Amino acid sequence: MNLAAADEALARNCRFNQRVLVHTLNPGSTLGDHTGGSLIFQDHRPYFAGDDLRRIDWRAYARTDQLLLKTYQEEISPFLELLVDTSASLAVTPAKEQALRRWTWFLTTVGLHGGYTVSIQRLGHDPDALRPDELQHLPWKFSATHSLPAALTQHWKGRYRALRVVLSDFLFDTTAAERLLAVAARDATALFALQILDPEEIDPPWRGAFRLEDADSADHQELIIGEREHAQYREKLAGHQLLLSRALRRRGGAFVTLNAGVETKELVLNTLTPVGILSLG
Secondary structure (H helix, E strand, O other): OOOOHHHHHHHHOEEEOOOOOOOEEEOOEEEOOOOOOOOOEEEEEEOOOOOOHHHEOHHHHHHHOOOEEEEEOOEEOOEEEEEEEOEHHHHOOHHHHHHHHHHHHHHHHHHHHOOOEEEEEEEOOOOOOEOHHHHOOOOOOOEOOOOHHHHHHHHOOOOOOOEEEEEEOOOOOHHHHHHHHHHHHOOOOEEEEEEEEOHHHHOOOOOEEEEEEOOOOOOEEEEEEOHHHHHHHHHHHHHHHHHHHHHHHHOOOEEEEEEOOOOHHHHHHHHHOOOOOEEEO
């Protein structure tokens, strides 16, 4: 999928907000996760069998009773991992599917032009992460055979100190979603979660008798939807979003909702930039 010209130009002018990325020095260089040759002290990390014993900080051991290694500043290409939900609910409408794919490529473009090595993991779809050039011509398949929490917690292992972005609708149990975000945040420099929703999922226009079917599980329920049910849905959705937003803030990240019916530029300026995920220029 190619971005529209305006979105491509906008992505080239965006950067991931480096005030959030505590390990990032500047685009194209970041603190390494192993000992480098620089004289600038970076941090401590736990000692593992096979590590160079000369790097052990014995003073720190005396204070903490833990074997810790000194690490030093090392310039390497930073990593961006995009974790993309390909469960069936992400393709419940054409607008939602297109938004997921558009944001995947938009963030890929931001990363590439910011000096990141980018990998894209279509969870539940591809057994391994893909490079952008590998994904460019592959078809997208949205399957009901997996859930994002199961795919992430069972089949995925992230790169140490990568910047991670999860793209999903997060329309599943709040506890499972919080557990998923905890796994995704592990060993990351920062974690951002982008909830992509169709306009009708944000503010359902339906009233009357309906048969609602879960796109992932195929479970269904007969409902009569009136103003009370509509208000209850909006309240539950807002509560779900608030809990996930708090869970990300506790980990130094950010959770935002992106309306699939809204232009990319408007969401960048009014949503992604204010919360500190992206910056312009």
